[in-house]
Amino acid sequence: MEHRMSTREIMDISFAMQKYHGIFKKLWEITRPIYTDNKHIPTAEVSTDLDGNFFKFMINKDFFSSLSKDEQYFIIVHEFLHLILGHPMRTVPLDNNGIISSIAVDLVVNNAAITRFGMHKNVIDPDNVYCWIENSFDLEIHPEINEFKSMEFYYYALLAHGNSNIGKLVSSHNFSKIDRKMLSDILKKISGELSDKENKILKSLMDGQKTNLKAGKEDGTEWFVFTPTTHRKTKKWESIIINWCARALSVKEKECVNWHTKPRRLFFIDDHLNIPTVTLENHKLNDRDKLNVFLFQDISGSCSNYADRFYNLSLTIPADKFNVHYYAFDTKVQEFSKDGMYIGGGTSFSIIETFIHDMMDSDNIKYPDAVFVLTDGAGDTIDPTIPSRYYWLLTDGSQLNYIPSESHTFDISEFE
Ligand SMILES: [Zn+2]
Numbered sequence: 001m002e003h004r005m006s007t008r009e010i011m012d013i014s015f016a017m018q019k020y021h022g023i024f025k026k027l028w029e030i031t032r033p034i035y036t037d038n039k040h041i042p043t044a045e046v047s048t049d050l051d052g053n054f055f056k057f058m059i060n061k062d063f064f065s066s067l068s069k070d071e072q073y074f075i076i077v078h079e080f081l082h083l084i085l086g087h088p089m090r091t092v093p094l095d096n097n098g099i100i101s102s103i104a105v106d107l108v109v110n111n112a113a114i115t116r117f118g119m120h121k122n123v124i125d126p127d128n129v130y131c132w133i134e135n136s137f138d139l140e141i142h143p144e145i146n147e148f149k150s151m152e153f154y155y156y157a158l159l160a161h162g163n164s165n166i167g168k169l170v171s172s173h174n175f176s177k178i179d180r181k182m183l184s185d186i187l188k189k190i191s192g193e194l195s196d197k198e199n200k201i202l203k204s205l206m207d208g209q210k211t212n213l214k215a216g217k218e219d220g221t222e223w224f225v226f227t228p229t230t231h232r233k234t235k236k237w238e239s240i241i242i243n244w245c246a247r248a249l250s251v252k253e254k255e256c257v258n259w260h261t262k263p264r265r266l267f268f269i270d271d272h273l274n275i276p277t278v279t280l281e282n283h284k285l286n287d288r289d290k291l292n293v294f295l296f297q298d299i300s301g302s303c304s305n306y307a308d309r310f311y312n313l314s315l316t317i318p319a320d321k322f323n324v325h326y327y328a329f330d331t332k333v334q335e336f337s338k339d340g341m342y343i344g345g346g347t348s349f350s351i352i353e354t355f356i357h358d359m360m361d362s363d364n365i366k367y368p369d370a371v372f373v374l375t376d377g378a379g380d381t382i383d384p385t386i387p388s389r390y391y392w393l394l395t396d397g398s399q400l401n402y403i404p405s406e407s408h409t410f411d412i413s414e415f416e
Pocket of ligand 1: 078082105106109169170171173
């Protein structure tokens with residue numbers, strides 16, 4: 001008997017997949033999960049449906065319901081990793097889905113799940129029944145065998161000195177039911193939809209799977225079907241601030257009645273388009289009417305190499321329309337100096353808001369219209385009067401714990 005998985009269960013798994021990696025979620029979206037009691041499928045099996053252009057994921061109902069949620073997610077991630085790593089192609093020149101290549105591919109996939117995708121061995125395999133290098137080899141005699149080798153490496157290592165008593169396979173590996181061309185096309189398409197960060201993780205995974213064996217072709221399809229590509233970065237992160245300034249000016253322009261009629265030649269251009277230099281050219285603003293923009297550069301550590309660009313940017317914001325305040329900070333706020341600054345240990349965000357309020361009192365200025373903070377996110381809790389006016393430019397791998405949820409965040413590693 002066969003029946004479809006419920007929508008609720010599908011959604012729950014989809015949500016969990018995103019947590020491990022976007023590619024698992026994308027693959028799950030084009031997968032039909034079907035429960036079966038077919039004895040020939042004791043755990044799970046993936047095949048392709050050429051007509052529908054989707055994967056069919058047959059799951060043994062009794063087996064699956066005996067598992068915890070985390071163990072279930074592992075089964076799915078495991079199957080998808082076989083696809084991503086091209087195992088349907090790579091097992092063909094070895095022993096064509098025989099037991100040795102089956103163990104070899106499971107060693108790669110199970111290790112990848114825990115070392116690359118944040119799964120925990122004692123959670124996904126609490127009874128320690130699956131194939132791991134610890135139970136497949138005597139690692140004291142063969143310390144050269146570790147968890148970052150290719151399936152081909154494990155294959156020959158198993159032939160040479162694998163333990164006779166090895167673990168269970170997670171799935172049945174009926175890779176001949178996978179259409180290689182379709183798999184290759186799907187992976188290519190998905191890679192284009194992932195973020196640079198996600199593709200970077202996959203690229204490092206794939207690089208670790210290169211082997212000394214010459215890549216061959218089977219059915220006209222390369223073994224290494226999947227080469228994650230980073231998108232060409234075309235936008236500079238400075239554009240986040242420039243665009244904000246342009247937008248803020250065009251809003252201000254609309255607020256001013258009889259400010260300036262739009263030149264005739266721009267009549268058909270949408271009002272959302274930013275044409276501040278055209279419209280504001282002849283209008284002098286006094287300081288009180290200018291927009292207050294604060295820029296804070298974290299100089300405590302990894303972000304200091306952005307300092308020059310951030311500083312140069314502060315000089316390009318037109319001073320006749322904006323009051324631009326540029327500061328450096330770590331545990332205190334200080335004037336930026338190109339000749340070097342005292343850099344103490346640690347970073348504080350709360351001092352930024354305190355500094356702003358002190359300045360509002362002493363200089364009689366309004367609360368900032370925008371506060372841009374360039375940082376790696378490691379600071380302390382900040383409680384801004386208007387958190388939505390904070391724009392956090394975060395460097396690669398930044399923490400988010402201290403960033404108020406109502407404020408805006410940008411991952412500047414996604415920019416040039
Ligand atoms: Zn497997």
